[in-house]
Amino acid sequence: MYKAGENMIQESSSSLVKEQRQVVSLTDVTFSYNGTPVLQDVSLSVEKGDFVAILGPNGSAKSTLLKVMLGLLAPQAGEVRILGQKARQFTAWDKIGYVSQQAANINTSFPATVQEVVASGYYTGFGRIFDRGKRKAAVKNALEAVKISGLSHRLIGQLSGGQRQKVFLARALVRKPEALFLDEPTTGIDTATQEEFYKLIYNLHKDHMTVVMVTHDLTRALKMATKVVYMMDGKATLYKDKGNFFENFTSKILEQGGQG
């Protein structure tokens, strides 16, 4: 249940059909760092085919929310479900792709080629001895999908920030996931490459990929996303209609008279 508020949409009690449509669902989730709560009673769900932009000021726990959604951080209270399974017991990781903020803070002297990094995304557990051929093909496809086939034997440290982030996108896509989670994927990348990167994401979404993206780029979010999660003071508000969010957001800013 959401806390009271005009713009929050009431969720009907989850029927089976609904559950099957849900990629991620959070129910009354509270998460604290060393006793300080940064997420309070957050409930929301991401459905198949959504493009959800997570927006909010700096330090509003956007990345934390994304990590809680993925089960990387375990909340102190509440329940997180990924594709209907409890996050802690979730096993179908091949259906989830994740691009973290890596590009900006990667160890550039790590001796790995683009191909090796992308192949590390194709993890199939211990029965993999027989997957060699499939893995190679999957890596090739993923590199083509993000248009960096020419870089496959280059060391990761020799690439530009934009190229590197494409490598991480390819690594996330190599198992053909159903949903893609991105954490400020274009931090520190030049505008031209950003444009290219967002176009890739947009096309993936058009091909029915569910996308959840943390970003501080408001215009971009409103252009691409179908839904918006706005984070503020530990609360996360889901706007199922981004137009609704935009109206609310501008009026809020006017009310605050530019304080925020």
Next chain:
Amino acid sequence: MNILSYDFMQRAFAAGIITALLASVMGVFIVLRRMSLVGDSLSHAALAGVAGGMLFGIYPFYGALIFSGVAAVLIEFIRSAFKKYSEVALAVVMSGGMGLAVVLISLGKSFNADLMSYLFGSLVAVSYQDIMIISILGFFIIVSVVLLYRELFSITFDEEFAVVSGIPVKRINFYFTLLTALVVAISVRIVGALLISALMVIPAAVGLQLAKSFKSTFVIAISVALFSVITGLYISFVFDLAPGGTIVLIASAILMIVICLKGVFNRWMQKNF
């Protein structure tokens, strides 16, 4: 003069080659995970195991195996209490291990030639029993690393992503530390407790300087380690030197030469291209 006509030199070479292989392979992962001090911590614990073994009449090599295994568990345990300061665990286990070693040595009044051989490595000390243990454990460790290669790569490169790939990161990390403990205990015999860490870190460091891919890092590190151990054993036999020190000096020299040549080469490339 053929030095391989001596039985003890055959054993020393066999033990040395296996040690070089194991230490350099584990070293690449250890250096990239910024855990270069792990070898040092575990080897101090292994030394306590050697001293304990001598005191209680257990074969010192077994003492080393047990103590460095226990130290590995301790490191992981302390690390979970200080998540952001993982080097605290290493420092505690290193000084704890050394303290225990000193106490056990003084209790047993066992500061003798035998102990010295475990400190600095020895050519003559490798027994048939040692070779058997080193071979069996060595085979087990190499098979483990080959089977877990993808998991270890993924965790080393990006631990968070490894979790989201479905890799059981915590369990594999723990297993990896245990394997490191085994390698350290094995290496005590030939390079000595005080110099193991160097045999892990230096070949890996040369690999990092020259590598064109992750796999090639291993090829380079293994080659450097094998070359250092083989020439080091030969030189230490001919000139009657401590093998551990000789091996480590050769490896260090290779690293220095590589760094210098690389600097010269890069400058030449910049000038001419």
